[in-house]
Amino acid sequence: MAAETSHAWADDIYQALKKAKVAQVAFVPDAGHKQLINACHADNTMTAVSLTTEEEGVAMLAGAWLGGQRGALLMQSSGAGNCINMLSIIRECRFPLLMLVTMRGEWGEFNPWQLPMGQGTPQALESAGVVVQRVDRPEDVGETVFAGALMAFGSNRPVAILLGQRLVGFKDWSK
């Protein structure tokens, strides 16, 4: 499956975010999130913010919640470690946080440098108090994201949905 292909599941995520009333979408770009990022940019009820590093998004979405808006943070697994200390704000203050993490360093990975953070992502996030859920089948993506949003915003907890590399695709990553 090529990363440049249009994915029905990417639109399912967008629809789930709409249904969950997500108004701010913060992201460090990832090829796996390309289609979703474009959809969020095109939606005038959402503000899509490009970050320099993933931890900025944790702080930004805490601010969004302070101001009464819901947010989602998009990243690839290599950015999960960048978030760890900022997640202490989420935990101490009981802020909700919805993270959508496209996985690298697993299914068919060609770049060995991706393995340390990719393989460590679930444990790293769990160590910071994040509820980690994983999805590998395209037909499960939409409802997993929506259910994760319900948990995050209903319970004031951080929830990360890991989008498996098998789902995202591994061809042409070097382009």
Next chain:
Amino acid sequence: MSDHKEQALDRRKVMAKILGQRGDTLIVTGLGSTTYDAGTADHPNTFYLWGGMGAAAMMGLGLALAQPMRRVLVLTGDGEMLMGLGALATIGAQAPGNIAIGVIDNEHYSETGMQPTHTHRGVDLAGIARSCSFKVSETVRTEAELDKQLPVLLKAAGSVFLDIKVSTQRYPMSSRLRDGAHIKNRFRENLLGQAAFD
């Protein structure tokens, strides 16, 4: 700054002046002395960070985007700002019209033994903010400059950045209010009313 020590601004007097004119401004304060300074005039519209060093400016951005009709002011220290410098690029690129950042810059990490920060060694935060497309970015060193820039900090449209140079005078913690969930819930209830609990 070291050449004019006797004239340097006092951080608590600067804070008292800003908070005295805050009106309905929503304020986020950064970990360390700035949070302690702001605690001298506590208000539910202030969110105090006691952790997450480097978070203050980005929390301000999320809040400013969520509340476009309200003024959002981030008050933080030079060390805290330096830890999250990328935020200046992100905010500059996003260009919200209702955010201001005031750095209370004593050029040192005062909580950890007064080690000099990079601002003591020539790094110009206002220059960085200007390069990051902030509409207004100035360094303030005197009472007269502070009085001139205060209305800009609290009211001027566009992203505003002030680097306010202060002395290294230290003060005790002013506030014991440090339960994060309480500070967050109090802020939201005051701002959003019953919608805070939806």
